[in-house]
Amino acid sequence: MTADPKRDEDLERLAARIADDEPVNWQQLSDGGTDDTMQGLRELQQLVQGYRHMQLGGNRFTPRSSKFRFGGLTVIEPLGAGSQGDVWRAYDPLLDLQVALKLRKLESDTLSHQFLAEARRLARVRQANIVSVYGAAVHNSRAGLWMELIRGTSLEQLLSQGGPFAAEEIRGIGVDMCHALATVHRHGLVHGDVKAENVMREVSGRVVLMDFGAARELDAPQSQAVTGSLNYLAPEVLRGAPPSPSSDVYALGVLLFRLASGVYPYSAEDAAALLTAQDRQQRTKLSTVRRGLPRTLVAAIEQALDPDPLKRHPTALAFAAALAVPQQRNLGGWKGLALAAALAGLVAGGVSLLSARWNGGATWQTDARFYRVDAHGSNALADGSAVALGDRLGLEFRSSRPAWVYIFDDDGSAQAAVLFPLFGMEPANPLAADTTYHLPGKAGATAMSWQVSRGAPRETFLVVAADAPQPDLESAVAAWQRAGSPETSVATRGVLGLVPAPQDTPVQNAALNDVLARVEQRSGAEHVRRWRYVFPHSGG
């Protein structure tokens, strides 16, 4: 063992996980698991997994009948046919697994390398709700890829067998598919053919996104032909725009609409009719074809179906957050801001300072300024700036000392909504000194922002920064609802004016007020900074 007991403890903990064949997150290790012993552990992990595989089922299955062989696979029986390829049940003796083998049709006009591109794309994404690819090869001039064999039923089949789905099922499937799509998008891909036929539900309840045949790179040339299924095509794609994460969000909206109602949002026979219907906004409203669904669920699905991509949920994760809002959350408490993905290009130079408290003579310097993100970039917000529909806000923060930052929506309700720090997002407290942060931060690789979302007399931000950990605030934050968790994010509407409030304006939320008073008393006012902004709604 080493002379470092903590290190030994870490190593033993890792080793125990490896011995139990449990997942190990190497990235979480302080050194990323790069030293020699860690490398040894990584090697052992491979071995343990190999042995565990053999122990679980090695050599047990030997197919008694086979149609033919494809490379090392024994092909057992046909499962179905797609546009590009036929799907077979096959047995992989090396993995000792039954797999789904997709073979390119001989008469297919898709070239082998294009067909295999699906395997390469799929191999990049690993997520519980996405089918796993195991391999790809060309044998006897025929391209094939084999993947996880999903034992289940497509959502389309379930719909035709059992009729529309229950609200909670729709919500669950929607959230799972959002997470699957978020993974796809994070890898620079667009699925391009999200539909009820391409989502399977296993007996266990797991839903799996299948068929990446239409998937493409986000930066693929725009000249590629329109792919996907007509009823699921977003208006902009129908008009020739390349598929995008937003069109995947739209398609998922169609899918959920269909699960809820059994029909499509537009009833059109062909592309021309669909275009016309979309132009005239002749869309069936979900609430008219399916009554009794939670209002938040309906709103989330309707927003995904907005013909304007900018008004849809900005990301699949934001869609997931909107889907997961429980009904009662919309009735009280925090409801003014939604977490949204920031558009490209954060903070284009500080045009005007909304609120910067630069403590000139003191040793601790802090700077906090709001900015607005829109399709064209981002701008620092001047005092009194109007905020347009769908705008997203962020806070630029910088401190000369490590800082613990807390941002609240102080709307006077019983619980102050925590806008920062947000669970599962980066950065987290403390924020490093002399570093410019854009809050609320990132979910994975996606930069997020807050979205103003309701009609109310006003919205109020409270930003608190401290130069030391604040246990009182930490426990308060843990107790209050968090804006970034899927269950609290809500939809966006409203045009607001943005005006900073005087520093002496009392905090409305009593609990927050109490906590801040304790914090300031204990730490001394010079160690705690506070900014407060009131956003009166226009006309309010």
Add this chain to the structure above:
Amino acid sequence: MNAGESDSGGGLPVVEPTITLIRKIRGGDSHARDALLRRFLPLLQRWAHGRLPRQMRDLNETDDLVQVTLVKALARLDQFEAAGPGAFLAYLRQALLNQVRDEIRRHQRRPEHGEIDVELSDPEAPALIEQIVGSERVRAYEQALAALPKRQQGLIVMRVEFGMSYPEIAAEVDSTPDAVRVMVARAIVLLSKALATEAGN
């Protein structure tokens, strides 16, 4: 150690520590001999399917080979010097690996039907575990394992290669499952360091 069924579902019934059975076998107890065979035969056969070259597996001789090895080992119990509780399985494993090498050599010398399948007779045909994780990795592991004290070897073989549960291992080494879990983790850390040393050489 407590008696009762193992928690691994289909693993070893944890009834009597192996070392006790061995003592009884030495005393001429045929029931103990049968009990030991029942205990280890399925485990070793399952293990051997993954560790033997495809040649052996496809010749369907694995089970016979395991039986022969186990019976031979029982016949030589007097020679078996317990390097500590739990070492018997590691000993059997090594005996099997030696037996396999002998068998491969025998097959190479005497093709039975005049012609031999080129693929099946390939002495380099990898074992299943080598196919899954790579021959180099298995070789490095073997060397690093051999460098460990016998007790740690036994723990790793039981947990990693035989997939025994902690209660089962605890019964073998006369300890508690919690203590075994810690011991196995420490043995794995030792092994990873030995692997790193092997890689550096």
